[in-house]
Amino acid sequence: MHRTVFFISDGTAITSETVGHSLLTQFPDVRFSQVRIPFVSDPGKAQEAVRRINEAAEKDSAPPIVFNSIVDEEIGSIIMASDAVTIDLFGTFLGTLERALGVKRESKVGRAHGVANPRRYEERIDATNYALNHDDGVSTSYLNADLILVGVSRSGKTPTCLYMALHFGVKAANYPLTQTDLENQALPSFLKPHRAKIAGLTIDADRLSQIRETRRPGSRYASLKQCYWEVESAESLLRMAGVPTFHTTHSSIEEIASRVLLQLGLQREMF
Amino acid sequence: MHRTVFFISDGTAITSETVGHSLLTQFPDVRFSQVRIPFVSDPGKAQEAVRRINEAAEKDSAPPIVFNSIVDEEIGSIIMASDAVTIDLFGTFLGTLERALGVKRESKVGRAHGVANPRRYEERIDATNYALNHDDGVSTSYLNADLILVGVSRSGKTPTCLYMALHFGVKAANYPLTQTDLENQALPSFLKPHRAKIAGLTIDADRLSQIRETRRPGSRYASLKQCYWEVESAESLLRMAGVPTFHTTHSSIEEIASRVLLQLGLQREMF
Known part of the structure; x- marks a missing residue:
């Protein structure tokens, strides 16, 4: 069995690839082709990523898996509309964290593996x-x-x-x-x-x-x-x-x- | 504002710390104390982790945030019962992946940063x-x-x-x-x-x-x-x-x- 997997981010994509690898190790019998698409920082790049995802969906005759760690909600929503099953790191967890911390997120792009300090x-x-x-x-x-x-x-x-x-x-x-x-x-x-x-x-x-x-x-x-x-x-x-x-x-x-x-x-x- | 954050795993905890850092960068005004607890591979170690989490909850007078990437459901459930808000990587996403791939997970511990190949x-x-x-x-x-x-x-x-x-x-x-x-x-x-x-x-x-x-x-x-x-x-x-x-x-x-x-x-x- 074969599936194409995409790691997509507005930064380096290291976070989404790390999470993706961890989860995929639980399915050792599936052969995954892995594609990293980092620095998806504007709608045009997101549309280009969607084009590649949909191409893989057609070629595989099965929905690709997308691990998405794009922070920006507008750009992220373009990815969410592809033909893939999308694991959305920020979308899934930031709400929980906002409620737990009682503060709103700041939604700055690509911070995770930048020069923070x-x-x-x-x-x-x-x-x-x-x-x-x-x-x-x-x-x-x-x-x-x-x-x-x-x-x-x-x-x-x-x-x-x-x-x-x-x-x-x-x-x-x-x-x-x-x-x-x-x-x-x-x-x-x-x-x-x-x-x-x-x-x-x-x-x-x-x-x-x-x-x-x-x-x-x-x-x-x-x-x-x-x-x-x-x-x-x-x-x-x-x-x-x-x-x-x-x-x-x-x-x-x-x-x-x-x-x-x-x-x-x-x-x-x-x- | 201050919160204690735990990165907990049955392996190195690199995945949960990577995800945790990515998400926490969205809350730059909160001061986080970070604690890594790797190799939580049996119920005893999980209970010891819960003890540390609950201690922090009491000290902070606020629930800690736990990023949990324990694969084993029994050990994981011990962590889930602590006084923290828990972000459960495997629990949240493996179901989605099982449905997308049409196969069951294998639930082997600590594979993500081991010698896979x-x-x-x-x-x-x-x-x-x-x-x-x-x-x-x-x-x-x-x-x-x-x-x-x-x-x-x-x-x-x-x-x-x-x-x-x-x-x-x-x-x-x-x-x-x-x-x-x-x-x-x-x-x-x-x-x-x-x-x-x-x-x-x-x-x-x-x-x-x-x-x-x-x-x-x-x-x-x-x-x-x-x-x-x-x-x-x-x-x-x-x-x-x-x-x-x-x-x-x-x-x-x-x-x-x-x-x-x-x-x-x-x-x-x-x-």
Whole structure:
């Protein structure tokens, strides 16, 4: 079974796509073709979107699904008149919120993923630069770090740090445990003063070996034996050091990031 | 006016927080305290969440707002019975979708930001590594690039590339225009074969000067005069080279990324 899905917004369409993806995961047997139509900010663009929706309806011989997060009611009503089944985020919920809050909406377009607060926005860019400058043990001065991810090479530290920086404005450093650290079964001395903000990442040795194999095929670094030794040594080191540790093998970046932030008590607003 | 807002989910809570932020931007005069409660995956955790919600209701003397994206109906119903006004994403929309698709939901927990498709997931990690290895002109071999952002130093290229890699699995390189490029008023020769996948970023000179000033205070690099010259030269170079160019001064990373992907026709599913 096949359906065309549209994510439509007067802004980036990130909100409608996020909601759409969440809901569509509940229908794993339907094959969805997905089309993003961002920046629908005037009636002409809305009519063009409706043309594409109706074209898909005809081609599929079935109504498309539209996830609509257009704020402007006039432009939104053009979309609502298409041949699709429309999930209307603002239309559905803003009334409830107005009643709950006892105030009227302001109906400004495209605010959700814009630069709402310039100062907070700069924190986000600073955090991203921090993550880059403190990636992979490049700099080990962690005074300003909000958190430090520790684990063996290729356990998922870098993408998780970048994600946390971009999405939560968190200054996330990462340090790859070295052969010496693993042999000593102790965190290096420059990490010890920061133990309260360290989280460990670990991974199944066979998965680690696969990942390393694509980078350095046939190397000792990628060998199962080396990976087993590193993972076991790292897990025992982290356990002894009392560092909360998370398994990344079957987790997405979002899941790891959420768990780490929760564990370390870093309650930051998401961008 | 003040209200407490909860983002609650059996997964990361990213979906409910995204929706919540979008809707709350429509009420700029209300001060919201925001609390994320992810991984509410059993009745005990739901009851603990309800306890926190009701505590906030009492403290605020006003019902909190709950954005709930718990999939499981039993666990969800515990949240629905709190003293809050609850916006229930799945409850509200899954019925509509079931009717539109003519199939029943599967109600699997926490799928939205998990590893749905391991192969696509690897593309995402590869893209992130690609962005890191092709950041700031480090490597200028662009054969495998999906796109290349070009602009003066600190015009927003790096965070935008990382964002596009993490969110869209797009292999995004970036190249900082050099003094020589600007004087020659031409793209360097290694970029010319890739013109169809190049986008330019530009920024107001005075904003650029501010940004650079925080990195190298008092430097020629940060001076208004130098920034004006670089921005003007870069804009004229990009115009002559026929490169579509985007202004970053008042745009968020999400907005820039969305516009660039739209312009270059890169229709990738969002992570």
